[in-house]
Amino acid sequence: MTGYSEHYFTAPDGVRTYYRRYGAQGAGTKLPVLCMHGLTRNSKDFEEVAPMIAALGRDVVAIDVRGRGSSDRDPNPENYHPGKYVEDVIGLLGQLGWTRLVAVGTSMGGLMSMILAAQKPDLLEGVVLNDIGPELDPKGFGRIQTYVGGTAVFDSWQEAAEAIREINQVAFPKETGDAFWLTFARRVCRQREDGRIVLDYDPAIATAVKQGNAAPPDLWPFFDALAPARLLLIRGAITDLLSEETVKKMEERHPGMRTVNVPDVGHAPLLTEAEAQRAITEFLHECE
Numbered sequence: 001m002t003g004y005s006e007h008y009f010t011a012p013d014g015v016r017t018y019y020r021r022y023g024a025q026g027a028g029t030k031l032p033v034l035c036m037h038g039l040t041r042n043s044k045d046f047e048e049v050a051p052m053i054a055a056l057g058r059d060v061v062a063i064d065v066r067g068r069g070s071s072d073r074d075p076n077p078e079n080y081h082p083g084k085y086v087e088d089v090i091g092l093l094g095q096l097g098w099t100r101l102v103a104v105g106t107s108m109g110g111l112m113s114m115i116l117a118a119q120k121p122d123l124l125e126g127v128v129l130n131d132i133g134p135e136l137d138p139k140g141f142g143r144i145q146t147y148v149g150g151t152a153v154f155d156s157w158q159e160a161a162e163a164i165r166e167i168n169q170v171a172f173p174k175e176t177g178d179a180f181w182l183t184f185a186r187r188v189c190r191q192r193e194d195g196r197i198v199l200d201y202d203p204a205i206a207t208a209v210k211q212g213n214a215a216p217p218d219l220w221p222f223f224d225a226l227a228p229a230r231l232l233l234i235r236g237a238i239t240d241l242l243s244e245e246t247v248k249k250m251e252e253r254h255p256g257m258r259t260v261n262v263p264d265v266g267h268a269p270l271l272t273e274a275e276a277q278r279a280i281t282e283f284l285h286e287c288e
Contacts, residue, residue: 003051004062006070009092015079017088018070019043022050022060031125031287032059033102036089036109038268039209040148040201042069044187045106049271049280053104056284061096063089065112067202069190077204082108082215086115099123102287104280106130107241107268111215114222117229126230126287128280131239131268133246134219140241140267143170149206154189154197161185171236171266224253231257232283234276236265258283 004020011017020043024030033053035046043062050060064071065085074080089112093101102125105113110132117124147167154160161181168184175181190200216222231254235242251257260279262269269276 003054009088009095011066011088011091013079014072015066015074015088016072017063017066017092019061019063019092020046020050022054022062024057024059025055026057030056030058030284031101032061032096032098033104033284034089034093034098035060035062036103036105036112037063037065037068038107038109039144039205040068040199041106041188042200044069045270046104047187049104049277052277053280053284056281058102058284061092063092067205069200073202073204077202077207080202080205081208082111082115086112086119089116090120093123100125102126102128102284104128104130104271105132106271107132108215111219111222114219114226115216118222118225121225121228124226124229126232126283127226128232128234128283130234130271130276131236131242133233133242133250134223135243135246135249136215137239137241137243137246140239143240145210148209149203150199151203152199157182157185157189157191157197160189160197164188170240171238171268173238173266174264220253223250226254230283230287232279233257233259234269234271234279235259235261236267236269237261237263238265239267241267 004022007019008016037045042064046062050062053060066074067080103113110129113127164185165181189197191197262273262275
């Protein structure tokens with residue numbers, strides 16, 4: 001019993017976007033929720049969060065953007081940018097028949113939420129931004145540039161977990177147990193037919209990131225497009241990507257935005273933390 005069904009949307013260029021659909025539990029007509037992951041991640045990031053939201057009576061879709069997870073690898077690496085991913089999302093939403101929803105976006109997924117708001121002003125009732133804003137702290141972005149596009153091959157899940165720990169321990173300094181990192185590895189890696197383990201994304205996604213072209217140069221107009229929507233910002237208290245100064249600017253430009261800091265976590269919270277789950281649950285109660 002997976003708790004979800006598996007689907008694909010095929011873009012006009014033939015590239016397929018995979019998504020998981022979690023059916024709402026119980027009766028009701030509450031707005032559905034779209035979950036969008038970060039740069040090197042996939043829909044498995046939401047395998048605990050999505051069922052929690054579905055239990056609140058909402059349909060949930062979690063996607064793998066092109067080049068990640070079970071979605072097709074794009075033969076043209078120039079298509080690996082948020083604008084193209086949003087094109088895919090708009091097509092996918094058309095396939096679903098969703099015209100009004102709540103978006104949950106982690107890191108790059110949050111940038112996609114902003115772009116969606118600019119392109120589809122009537123689409124978003126509410127948005128949860130997970131550790132992302134219109135300005136990226138150079139320290140955190142520089143760290144991401146050092147590891148994205150990795151092509152390492154691991155002989156075991158334990159070896160993969162150790163490599164993932166080395167990259168991400170800075171964001172989860174209190175997570176010292178092997179079980180946490182094995183779960184993390186199984187979400188961001190996949191096992192090949194030969195039994196060896198690799199990162200679950202196309203290394204070519206790194207091209208734009210390493211060139212500094214991972215997002216539009218000025219994201220503030222896209223953030224401002226969120227003005228009509230309810231807005232929740234979840235921030236890792238020790239994040240190196242979203243500065244407190246940027247958060248203050250966001251609060252000034254969107255006075256209704258609620259900010260919740262997750263203690264002892266960097267970029268980005270998993271949204272399984274008690275503070276994050278409580279905030280999301282309360283926020284969704286407001287987004288009928």
